Amino acid sequence: MKQVDDNMPVLVGCGDVTDMDTPFEKGRSPYDLIAQASRRALDDTGASRIGEAIDTLAMIRLFSDTSHRFATKLGASTNAPKSIANRLGLNPGRLIYSWNGGNMPQYLLNMFAESIARGETKGALLCGGEALRTQYGAERANLPVSWAEDPGGTHEQIGDPRRGWNDHEDKHNMRAAIAMYPLFENAIRGARGRSIDEHMKAIGTLMAGFAKVAAANPLATRRDGFSAERLITVDAENRWIGFPYPRYLNSNAFIDQAAAVVMTSAGQARKLGVPESKWVFLHGCADGHDHWYVSERINLHSSPAIREASRIALSMAGRTLSDMTFLDLYSCFASAVEIGCQELGLAEDDPRGLTITGGLPFFGGPGNNYVTHSISEMIRKVRSKPGSFGLVTANGNYVTKHSFGVYSTTPMQGTWTRERPGVLQARLDALPKAPFTETPTGSAKVETYTVMHGRNGPDYALVYGRLDATGERFLANLPADPAMMWDLQNRESLNRPGTVSRSEDGRNIFVPA
Numbered sequence: 001m002k003q004v005d006d007n008m009p010v011l012v013g014c015g016d017v018t019d020m021d022t023p024f025e026k027g028r029s030p031y032d033l034i035a036q037a038s039r040r041a042l043d044d045t046g047a048s049r050i051g052e053a054i055d056t057l058a059m060i061r062l063f064s065d066t067s068h069r070f071a072t073k074l075g076a077s078t079n080a081p082k083s084i085a086n087r088l089g090l091n092p093g094r095l096i097y098s099w100n101g102g103n104m105p106q107y108l109l110n111m112f113a114e115s116i117a118r119g120e121t122k123g124a125l126l127c128g129g130e131a132l133r134t135q136y137g138a139e140r141a142n143l144p145v146s147w148a149e150d151p152g153g154t155h156e157q158i159g160d161p162r163r164g165w166n167d168h169e170d171k172h173n174m175r176a177a178i179a180m181y182p183l184f185e186n187a188i189r190g191a192r193g194r195s196i197d198e199h200m201k202a203i204g205t206l207m208a209g210f211a212k213v214a215a216a217n218p219l220a221t222r223r224d225g226f227s228a229e230r231l232i233t234v235d236a237e238n239r240w241i242g243f244p245y246p247r248y249l250n251s252n253a254f255i256d257q258a259a260a261v262v263m264t265s266a267g268q269a270r271k272l273g274v275p276e277s278k279w280v281f282l283h284g285c286a287d288g289h290d291h292w293y294v295s296e297r298i299n300l301h302s303s304p305a306i307r308e309a310s311r312i313a314l315s316m317a318g319r320t321l322s323d324m325t326f327l328d329l330y331s332c333f334a335s336a337v338e339i340g341c342q343e344l345g346l347a348e349d350d351p352r353g354l355t356i357t358g359g360l361p362f363f364g365g366p367g368n369n370y371v372t373h374s375i376s377e378m379i380r381k382v383r384s385k386p387g388s389f390g391l392v393t394a395n396g397n398y399v400t401k402h403s404f405g406v407y408s409t410t411p412m413q414g415t416w417t418r419e420r421p422g423v424l425q426a427r428l429d430a431l432p433k434a435p436f437t438e439t440p441t442g443s444a445k446v447e448t449y450t451v452m453h454g455r456n457g458p459d460y461a462l463v464y465g466r467l468d469a470t471g472e473r474f475l476a477n478l479p480a481d482p483a484m485m486w487d488l489q490n491r492e493s494l495n496r497p498g499t500v501s502r503s504e505d506g507r508n509i510f511v512p513a
Contacts, residue, residue, distance in 0.1 A: 004411050006267030009113035011280040011407070013050065013262035014376035015040025017129070018219045018364065020256065024137030027145030028256070030062055031077060034129040035087035037258035041125070041376070042088070045262055047272040053123030053264045056115075057085050058096035058108050058158070060128025063253070063367035064135070066100040069176065070253075070367075072135050075148025082151040084127060092125075098368070099159030101396025102330060103287070105371040106403035108158065109263060110285040110418070116265050117416035123268055128369030129258025136254050164397035166293045168438050171507055172475045173452075174462055178250060180294060180398040181333035182242035182450035183464060187300035188338050189244075190448065190494040200244055203334040204228035206348050207249055207361065210331060214358025219373075221255045221364040222248075240453040243489045251332045251365030259372040261379065280379045282416075283389070284317030284406035286310070288424045294398050295475060296433045300448055300464065305402045305428055306343035310393070313404035316418055319389055321345060324406075326381045326390035327352055328374040331359035336395055344393075356381055356390070368396075371403075378407050386410075440467050440474035440508055446496045447473065451489040458485035463510045465500060476500050476510035488512060 004010075017037045022028050042050050059081040063070040077083040081095040098104040108126055115121040138145040165175040174180060189199040208228040215225030230238070231248050238246045264272075269279060286309040291297050314320060321344060329340045331354070341348050348354070356377045357363040360370055371394040378390045386409045394403040447464040461478035478484055488496075498512040 004266040005415055006265060007117050007119055008266040008412055008416055009116040009263055009282060010266050010269055011261055011263050011282065011379055012269050012274045012278050013041040013045035014379040015044055016219055016259045016373055016376050018221060018257045020133065020221055024134050024141060025143060027138055027143065028131060028134055029147040030129055030131040031080065031083045031087065033131050033256055033258040034059065034127050034260070035084050037129060038084060038088055038125060038127045038260040041260035041262050044278070045274050046278055047274045049272050050262065050274070051090055053268045053272060054090055054125050055092050055122045056094040056096065056112065056124040057081050057090060057092045058098065058124060058126050059084055060104055060369040060372060061098045061100050063130055063132065066368065070132065072147065073139050074135060075146050078150045079153050079155055081155050082153045083149055086151050095153065095155035096158050097155045099157055099161050100368050101159060101401050102332065102368055102370055103394040103396035103401040103403040104159055104368055105375060106392060106394040106405050107287055109282065109375065109405060110287060110403060112263050113282050113285065113416060114418060116263065123262065123264035125260060125262055126372060127258070127260035128372050130366040130369065131256045132254045133256045160401065162292065164400055168475060169293060169295055172462065172477055173460060174475060177332060177398065178242050179450060179452055179462060181335050182245055183448050183462060184300050184335035184339065184399060185244055185333070186450060186494060187448040188335055191301040196244070196492065200232045201228065203244070203249065204232040206337060207231055207334050209353060210355050210359035211362045213353060213355050214362030217358050217363060220358040220362055221252055222362040239455065242453070243451045245333065249334060249361060251360040252362065253365045253367065255364040255366060257364045257366040257373065259369060259376045261372060261376055277383070280382055280407055280409055281412045282405055283319070283408055283412060284313040284315070285404060285418060286312040286424065287403045287421045288428050289401045290399065290428065291431070291433055292400060295436060295473065298432055298434050301339065303339050303343050303399050303402070304431055306340055308424055308428065309402050310344050310404050312419060312424060313406055317406040319406060323389050324391045325352065325385060325388035326356055326378060327354055328356045328378060328392050329354045330371070330393050330395035331355060331361070332365060332395065336399060339399055340393055375405065382407050382409050435470070435472045437467070437472040437474055439502060440472065440500045441502065442499065443468040444474065444498060444500045444510065446493050446498070446512070449488060449493055451485045458482050461485045461488055465510055474500060474508055476508035479509060479511065
């Protein structure tokens with residue numbers, strides 16, 4: 001390999017675990033699972049002394065510490081990254097437990113690359129995972145399982161601690177991913193001028209491509225290879241969650257999966273004897289977020305942050321999208337893929353495929369940590385075809401926070417530098433916001449909508465609307481009337497007229513005509 005600067009950041013190890021078989025009774029903790037994946041990543045470097053270079057250990061935040069929906073009754077570590085370090089026999093000087101977001105694995109690697117290039121970090125182990133399958137099973141059976149431990153010490157928290165929704169959105173039950181992404185999906189349908197049936201077939205076809213990749217991936221959790229028709233056929237097994245998504249078109253969160261990657265400098269890699277065949281370079285990267293709250297955005301079918309940040313990452317790498325052999329688009333829901341393709345300028349039927357894992361509905365959606373898996377798989381992909389390039393995209397919250405990485409075994413020359421992320425963020429923050437009112441009244445039209453279902457039918461409906469008089473956006477729910485909710489779902493309800501008023505509890509109520 002051509003001589004590379006000693007401070008050049010380089011990825012040297014990767015490891016994954018998918019465990020859908022260990023009985024719940026064994027109570028295997030996420031810390032055990034993450035440590036197993038981390039050992040695999042350390043071993044993958046081929047250097048027995050690689051632990052000497054790890055002065056930073058970062059763990060991606062568990063879902064149980066992210067959302068009340070996934071809070072555990074089994075207990076937890078008081079210092080999660082220290083629990084991992086102890087299991088590995090490592091004593092890094094810096095321990096990090098990230099804030100939430102599916103963007104965080106790529107975000108942290110971008111940060112570590114910069115720190116390594118400056119000579120501030122010798123080596124970093126990035127790891128994460130979930131044991132929600134075991135957690136759910138143990139809690140449901142009331143098994144005597146405890147994940148509580150107190151390894152001592154302290155850690156940093158890196159990322160953005162803000163929750164992804166504001167108080168007004170919260171009042172209208174607009175906070176869960178399973179509710180927000182269907183709102184994007186119907187907005188996309190409107191922008192593309194499709195009927196409900198046409199769009200259902202389109203998203204089925206799109207996601208069947210992901211299911212096909214998962215079927216061939218031994219690490220995937222749903223390997224059925226669902227057809228497009230099966231994905232959109234609603235029945236007892238594939239019931240409605242949030243229209244237009246049945247269950248199979250939602251991220252598969254109740255899995256036991258973990259992944260880890262190791263990054264160090266070229267100088268450290270040489271010193272420790274990491275074979276050059278293991279080296280993978282981060283040629284380009286970028287981070288940025290759209291307007292933080294969805295209700296502020298000018299529309300719900302685009303992402304200026306994806307559009308601009310992806311171009312920065314590719315430009316930094318000196319490559320174009322056509323140079324990428326491998327692609328992994330963040331895929332929690334079809335709408336995230338559709339917006340990603342749109343802003344990248346990528347055809348949804350690109351022959352290269354849009355995923356290398358199978359995506360979150362089929363490979364698995366291990367909380368905030370999916371992208372550690374996609375990066376780990378990308379390392380293996382570019383190693384398998386030396387000189388090739390691959391693009392990883394990452395998304396946090398509700399098409400909100402975005403991170404990008406361009407990977408290759410091709411050596412990088414010179415020094416590793418990137419544009420300061422604040423430069424892009426200042427441009428994104430200056431973009432216009434939608435006119436908005438919290439107190440709408442009068443005639444209005446539906447901008448986008450969804451109906452959320454329980455096991456027995458519609459539970460509630462969410463509406464983004466526009467007032468006829470002013471064009472201001474508002475948020476609303478429908479009355480608690482199942483027949484009205486079914487009517488909203490079964491009829492074309494984009495641009496549907498109706499009236500909006502305030503309820504006694506401060507929510508807005510929309511009654512469609």
